[in-house]
Amino acid sequence: MYKKLAKTEFPRFFEGLGNLGKVYGPVNIEGSTYEFREVQSPEEMDLKYTRTMIPPKKFFLGTKETMYTFDEEKAVYTPAIGKQEKTIIFGIHACDIHALKLLDKVYMDELMDLFYTMKRRNTILIGISCHPDEYCFCKSMGTSYATDGFDLFLHELSDGYFVRVGSEKGHQIIEANKPLFIDADEKDVEEFKMNEKKRLEEFNLELNVLGLQDMLDLAYESPVWQETADECFGCGTCNLTCPTCRCYDVVDYVGLDLKTGERVRRWDSCMLRKHGLVAGGLNFRPTRTERLRNRFNCKGSLTEGMLNCVGCGRCTVYCPAEINFVEVMKKVIGEL
Amino acid sequence: MAKPKLGIFSLTGCGGDQLMILNMENELLDLLSYFEIKDFQEGSSYHEDVELDIALVEGSVSTETDLKRLKEIREKSKTLIALGDCAIGGCVQAMRNGQMSMAERMKKVYGVEEDYYDVLEPKGLSAHVKVDLEIPGCPIEKTEIFRAITSLLHGDLPETIDYPVCVECKLNGYPCVLVEKGMPCLGPLTTAGCDARCPGLGLDCIGCRGPIPDEANAAAELDVLLEKGYDEKYIINRLRFFGGNFEDIQKLTKKISERRNKTEGNE
Numbered sequence: 001m002y003k004k005l006a007k008t009e010f011p012r013f014f015e016g017l018g019n020l021g022k023v024y025g026p027v028n029i030e031g032s033t034y035e036f037r038e039v040q041s042p043e044e045m046d047l048k049y050t051r052t053m054i055p056p057k058k059f060f061l062g063t064k065e066t067m068y069t070f071d072e073e074k075a076v077y078t079p080a081i082g083k084q085e086k087t088i089i090f091g092i093h094a095c096d097i098h099a100l101k102l103l104d105k106v107y108m109d110e111l112m113d114l115f116y117t118m119k120r121r122n123t124i125l126i127g128i129s130c131h132p133d134e135y136c137f138c139k140s141m142g143t144s145y146a147t148d149g150f151d152l153f154l155h156e157l158s159d160g161y162f163v164r165v166g167s168e169k170g171h172q173i174i175e176a177n178k179p180l181f182i183d184a185d186e187k188d189v190e191e192f193k194m195n196e197k198k199r200l201e202e203f204n205l206e207l208n209v210l211g212l213q214d215m216l217d218l219a220y221e222s223p224v225w226q227e228t229a230d231e232c233f234g235c236g237t238c239n240l241t242c243p244t245c246r247c248y249d250v251v252d253y254v255g256l257d258l259k260t261g262e263r264v265r266r267w268d269s270c271m272l273r274k275h276g277l278v279a280g281g282l283n284f285r286p287t288r289t290e291r292l293r294n295r296f297n298c299k300g301s302l303t304e305g306m307l308n309c310v311g312c313g314r315c316t317v318y319c320p321a322e323i324n325f326v327e328v329m330k331k332v333i334g335e336l
Numbered sequence: 337m338a339k340p341k342l343g344i345f346s347l348t349g350c351g352g353d354q355l356m357i358l359n360m361e362n363e364l365l366d367l368l369s370y371f372e373i374k375d376f377q378e379g380s381s382y383h384e385d386v387e388l389d390i391a392l393v394e395g396s397v398s399t400e401t402d403l404k405r406l407k408e409i410r411e412k413s414k415t416l417i418a419l420g421d422c423a424i425g426g427c428v429q430a431m432r433n434g435q436m437s438m439a440e441r442m443k444k445v446y447g448v449e450e451d452y453y454d455v456l457e458p459k460g461l462s463a464h465v466k467v468d469l470e471i472p473g474c475p476i477e478k479t480e481i482f483r484a485i486t487s488l489l490h491g492d493l494p495e496t497i498d499y500p501v502c503v504e505c506k507l508n509g510y511p512c513v514l515v516e517k518g519m520p521c522l523g524p525l526t527t528a529g530c531d532a533r534c535p536g537l538g539l540d541c542i543g544c545r546g547p548i549p550d551e552a553n554a555a556a557e558l559d560v561l562l563e564k565g566y567d568e569k570y571i572i573n574r575l576r577f578f579g580g581n582f583e584d585i586q587k588l589t590k591k592i593s594e595r596r597n598k599t600e601g602n603e
């Protein structure tokens with residue numbers, strides 16, 4: 001279903017979302033750092049944002065979260081399920097929607113993660129159209145447009161938004177706000193199509209992903225891994241800002257009574273030394289070179305038919321060592 | 337079961353790590369009640385020279401007296417825990433390690449060459465004896481020592497942190513002061529555990545928890561900061577402030593001073 005939301009109706013529409021739950025939108029924190037924060041009014045958001053530093057996965061997989069509390073004496077453990085709040089993520093980009101689709105496969109379809117699933121089911125995703133900057137390469141990854149995985153998607157028009165509905169929840173929102181939406185006319189459809197076409201021409205960065213898995217396999221001994229690892233801090237920023245990275249580490253903390261405690265998980269990174277450390281003291285990726293090669297191979301591999309990279313550019317933008325993901329990939333596969 | 341016997345000792349340092357233990361006001365009494373305390377220099381003048389289950393030692397080995405004392409403590413303790421940066425890598429008093437002899441340092445600071453104090457090049461405990469666990473910090477974090485002690489009492493291996501401050505900045509969503517503002521942040525090299533306190537306040541990390549042993553990429557930090565326009569000497573001094581005893585940083589210093597001498601020789 002395609003609708004139109006006029007610019008003049010936008011504030012009322014946004015206000016109405018507040019009745020459905022807590023609304024989070026992209027807010028500029030500093031320089032190129034944006035963050036999805038709770039917002040009360042559209043003015044607090046910057047809908048022309050490039051990317052948030054921390055991807056939307058934070059809503060479903062807490063950066064640091066308690067999973068269970070335990071009591072050894074009573075031999076019980078209790079899942080730490082807090083109050084479940086309805087959440088609306090407003091202004092999510094197509095690449096991040098694709099990343100969430102991937103995380104959904106891993107955390108809900110493959111093996112259901114209780115904490116992820118509960119939060120995910122309580123969330124409404126409202127997408128917004130964007131323009132690429134020099135770090136975006138979602139076009140190459142096939143993630144520059146989202147056909148599904150959202151509830152509503154707003155495409156900016158000169159006098160409003162062209163709205164695509166992606167789910168039952170999306171229909172319900174339109175239904176509940178019926179007077180605000182009108183049917184998109186021919187002129188709107190033309191503008192939407194034209195904008196999408198123009199947008200595709202705005203991409204400057206490209207990465208050829210055809211046969212990427214084979215190219216990476218064949219480049220296992222490439223000197224580029226070592227050269228890049230020499231520049232790399234192994235700080236984990238690339239993983240932690242990556243919308244598809246999904247490793248976590250688990251630690252138990254025991255309380256002062258030495259009987260009760262909590263099991264906590266926090267985002268992990270395969271660039272960190274202990275990621276490859278297993279019981280008995282063996283580390284199967286002891287050097288930074290091995291860890292870096294592993295990361296690039298992981299990003300270039302497939303999970304249920306989807307690449308583990310959506311081309312959002314975060315790992316390049318926020319890398320303190322200024323390592324450029326696309327450039328390294330191209331060097332490795334021999335295109336640079 | 338008998339309570340484990342605990343001793344808390346100081347070598348050369350400011351005493352700040354013991355102070356952090358004393359600062360754990362809400363948990364201190366309950367926590368200490370699990371132990372028989374045989375030595376706690378900053379907490380009590382009571383002292384008993386007996387075999388210990390756990391010894392917590394802060395301060396660097398900077399004198400012959402320190403070394404003798406450390407060896408005695410090691411001898412009588414089942415588990416030896418190095419508490420704080422001084423006890424791990426010598427901390428600030430080690431900033432000229434490998435760069436200047438002790439005699440030169442005495443001359444520069446005190447204006448004399450006599451070695452009044454039987455000084456040794458300041459080092460952490462592990463340079464001299466076997467250390468079972470290291471808890472970094474200048475000073476240590478209360479949460480970290482609390483967790484280490486409760487883990488040990490519970491019969492677990494305490495969690496050791498060997499990832500950099502960048503991780504904590506990201507987990508907290510703090511904008512990167514290095515990337516956004518070009519500040520000379522040492523976060524990418526520095527052992528986390530502080531919850532990125534300084535970057536969280538918009539300040540650059542000065543590396544007070546020390547570089548991550550055998551992992552910190554000091555050469556990359558030098559390159560990044562040089563490119564941002566910082567002076568080479570300034571960067572090296574900054575790296576050395578808390579990391580003077582670390583091999584990579586010493587190698588880097590050496591490489592640079594050799595290069596400098598060469599250029600000066602050519603001129």
